[in-house]
Every structure is written in structure tokens, then in C-alpha cells.
Amino acid sequence: MNWDDESAPVTTGDGDRLVEAAADGEDRAVEAALRPKDLGEFVGQERVREQLDLVLKAARARGATADHVLLSGAPGLGKTTLSMIIAAEMGAPIRITSGPAIQHAGDLAAILSSLTEGEVLFLDEIHRMSRPAEEMLYMAMEDFRVDVIVGKGPGATAIPLELPPFTLVGATTRAGLLPPPLRDRFGFTGHMEFYAPLELQRVIHRSARLLGVEMEEAGAAEIAGRSRGTPRIANRLLRRVRDYAQVKADGVVTQEIAAQALQVYEVDARGLDRLDRAVLGALLKLFGGGPVGLSTLAVAVGEERETVEEVAEPFLVREGLLARTPRGRVATPAAWAHLGLTPPGQGSTGPGQQGLFDR
Numbered sequence: 001m002n003w004d005d006e007s008a009p010v011t012t013g014d015g016d017r018l019v020e021a022a023a024d025g026e027d028r029a030v031e032a033a034l035r036p037k038d039l040g041e042f043v044g045q046e047r048v049r050e051q052l053d054l055v056l057k058a059a060r061a062r063g064a065t066a067d068h069v070l071l072s073g074a075p076g077l078g079k080t081t082l083s084m085i086i087a088a089e090m091g092a093p094i095r096i097t098s099g100p101a102i103q104h105a106g107d108l109a110a111i112l113s114s115l116t117e118g119e120v121l122f123l124d125e126i127h128r129m130s131r132p133a134e135e136m137l138y139m140a141m142e143d144f145r146v147d148v149i150v151g152k153g154p155g156a157t158a159i160p161l162e163l164p165p166f167t168l169v170g171a172t173t174r175a176g177l178l179p180p181p182l183r184d185r186f187g188f189t190g191h192m193e194f195y196a197p198l199e200l201q202r203v204i205h206r207s208a209r210l211l212g213v214e215m216e217e218a219g220a221a222e223i224a225g226r227s228r229g230t231p232r233i234a235n236r237l238l239r240r241v242r243d244y245a246q247v248k249a250d251g252v253v254t255q256e257i258a259a260q261a262l263q264v265y266e267v268d269a270r271g272l273d274r275l276d277r278a279v280l281g282a283l284l285k286l287f288g289g290g291p292v293g294l295s296t297l298a299v300a301v302g303e304e305r306e307t308v309e310e311v312a313e314p315f316l317v318r319e320g321l322l323a324r325t326p327r328g329r330v331a332t333p334a335a336w337a338h339l340g341l342t343p344p345g346q347g348s349t350g351p352g353q354q355g356l357f358d359r
């Protein structure tokens with residue numbers, strides 16, 4: 001496999017990137033089967049898990065409905081899964097909706113008024129709710145009551161509606177996106193971190209068992225290292241590696257098979273895909289590591305500015321391979337090392353030089 005084949009287009013605008021953290025259709029179809037069902041099965045996130053365990057146990061002991069919970073963190077880290085676990089641990093049903101689906105206060109009133117006592121309402125992307133719905137939610141969370149407005153103009157009247165106690169589980173990519181009055185009404189806020197490679201290895205092992213895939217420890221480690229700290233990506237890579245192992249080998253996922261499969265799918269040892277590598281490659285080879293403006297970099301890889309900024313850069317920045325500076329994008333020493341290149345003025349390129357930049 002030639003990672004540097006620049007003749008092929010880099011564009012992945014149809015959302016089919018293997019390392020995309022948001023769910024695609026196939027993910028949704030299989031995720032239900034792979035979701036842990038209780039806190040004990042939920043891998044990693046020790047702090048959130050421990051704190052949540054206390055909140056739920058205390059509520060159960062009091063025979064009360066659990067406090068409202070806010071979960072923040074990047075896509076694919078397990079917020080939906082955790083909300084389902086909260087409902088299961090409380091022995092309560094769960095209703096799932098999202099901020100963008102609630103555009104009018106009336107939409108929210110309809111959902112709230114149909115909840116049963118103790119029910120868990122999972123509101124994904126809660127920061128994307130409309131303003132009037134958000135204000136209705138304040139009162140619902142605090143007093144288990146909403147005012148339904150009937151009519152318009154001077155004749156409009158507010159009809160108070162009592163709600164049964166319920167638990168709201170809100171999910172957001174960043175808690176800072178929420179207005180403080182909403183944030184303050186959650187009794188517990190859990191911040192989900194990216195997973196360590198060993199934790200992802202456990203996720204992969206568990207999923208392999210559920211999917212009936214024979215997996216060696218080193219095979220799981222190989223996939224984990226390329227999964228960008230995200231269980232959803234780990235599960236997706238696992239499915240592609242399983243296909244490869246079935247077609248090209250005897251179905252057993254060894255370290256070698258996992259590495260070969262993911263090379264075919266152009267996900268490198270650190271989890272960078274073709275687009276990430278193209279951006280980094282252009283920055284290093286065409287602009288000497290920068291600084292270079294975002295627009296210039298985007299033209300160099302034949303992509304839209306937004307694609308480079310929103311799709312490729314966040315992970316490259318997180319990995320410490322690229323920095324955004326006021327003067328433009330700059331590659332870090334680790335970027336040169338990762339692509340096996342030598343920064344200008346530091347001698348010839350060669351594998352022997354790579355270690356230099358790891359310091």
C-alpha cells in the first residue's frame with residue numbers, strides 16, 4: 001500500500017470515513033447488540049461510573065426518581081449507552097429524543113406530558129434545542145410542571161400542567177455550550193473522556209465475543225491503537241477487520257491480520273486516515289511545516305476549508321501533530337516523525353532519523 005499516492009482523490013464528503021466518530025447507518029444497526037447493559041459491563045470512564053453509581057444507588061435507597069444527569073463528551077464515547085444503563089439500573093423505561101427534533105415548545109410539552117413516573121428522558125444534543133423549548137424545560141426540570149400556552153396575542157392563556165417526576169439525561173458535545181440556567185438544573189454532570197488504548201482493547205474483546213469473532217490479544221491491541229480513543233470507531237474497525245480475516249485468512253484476528261486489514265482501509269498505526277495524512281503531508285512537503293493559512297492548505301489538498309478545519313484538524317491537534325497559531329497552521333516535530341520525514345535543515349530523511357523527533 002502506498003500511503004503517498006496523491007493521484008487518488010482525498011474527498012470523503014459523503015460521510016463514509018471509517019474513522020468518523022458520528023454514527024452511520026451500519027453503526028446504528030449493530031450498536032444495539034453491542035451496548036453494555038449495566039454499569040458493571042460499561043468499560044472505562046471510572047470517575048463518571050463511580051459517581052453515577054452513587055447517585056443511582058442513593059436514589060434507589062430513597063425510593064426516589066434519580067436526579068437529572070448531564071453527560072458531556074465527543075460523539076461515540078457512550079453517552080446514549082450510559083443513558084440506557086441509567087434507565088435499566090433504575091428499572092425505568094426510557095424515551096429517546098434530541099434537541100434538533102424539538103423545535104417548538106409544543107413538541108416538548110407533548111413528550112413531557114406523556115412521560116410516566118420515574119421515566120428517563122434522554123435528550124441528545126440538548127444544546128441544539130430551540131429557545132422557547134429550553135425555557136419550558138427549566139420549569140419542567142425544577143418543578144415538574146409546564147405552562148402550556150393556548151391561543152395567541154392578548155387572548156393567550158397559560159394552562160399549568162403537572163408532570164410526574166422524571167429523570168432528564170441530557171447529552172452534549174460540550175457542557176460549555178449550554179446556557180448556565182439549564183446547566184445548573186442538572187444534579188450531576190459527568191464528563192466523558194477519550195478512552196485509553198487498554199480500555200478500548202477491552203471494548204473490542206467484548207464486541208468480538210458478542211459478534212462471534214475469534215480475537216487474539218495482540219489483534220485487539222492493534223485495532224485499539226487505531227481507534228482514536230472512541231469505542232464507536234473501535235467497533236467499526238473491528239467489523240472491517242473481521243471481514244478481512246474471513247476473506248483473506250482463517251477468520252482469526254491476529255495482530256498481523258488487523259494491521260494488514262487496516263492498511264487496506266487506509267487507517268494508519270495512529271488512527272489517521274487518508275484525509276488526515278493528506279493534510280499533514282501537504283503541510284510538511286509543500287509548506288515546510290508551516291505556518292500556512294487554512295485556505296491555502298485546503299486548496300493544496302483539494303478540499304473545502306471547512307472539511308480541513310472541522311473534519312481533519314481536530315484529531316491532528318488532539319494528537320499533537322498540528323498546531324493552530326495566529327500565523328497559520330504549523331506542524332509539530334511529532335508530525336515529521338509520524339510521516340517519516342525530516343524537517344528542513346536537519347539532515348537527510350531516513351528511518352534512522354525518526355526517533356529524533358520523538359523527544
Ligand SMILES: Nc1ncnc2c1ncn2[C@@H]1O[C@H](COP(=O)(O)OP(=O)(O)OP(=O)(O)O)[C@@H](O)[C@H]1O
Nearest residue numbers: 031034035042043075076077078079080081231232
Ligand atoms: N464504555 C463502553 N463500553 C463498551 N462499549 C461502549 C462503551 N461506550 C460506548 N460503547 C459502544 O460504542 C457505541 C457508541 O456508543 P454511544 O451510541 O453510546 O455513543 P454516544 O456518545 O451516545 O454517541 P453520539 O453522541 O454520537 O450519540 C455503542 O455501540 C456502544 O456499544
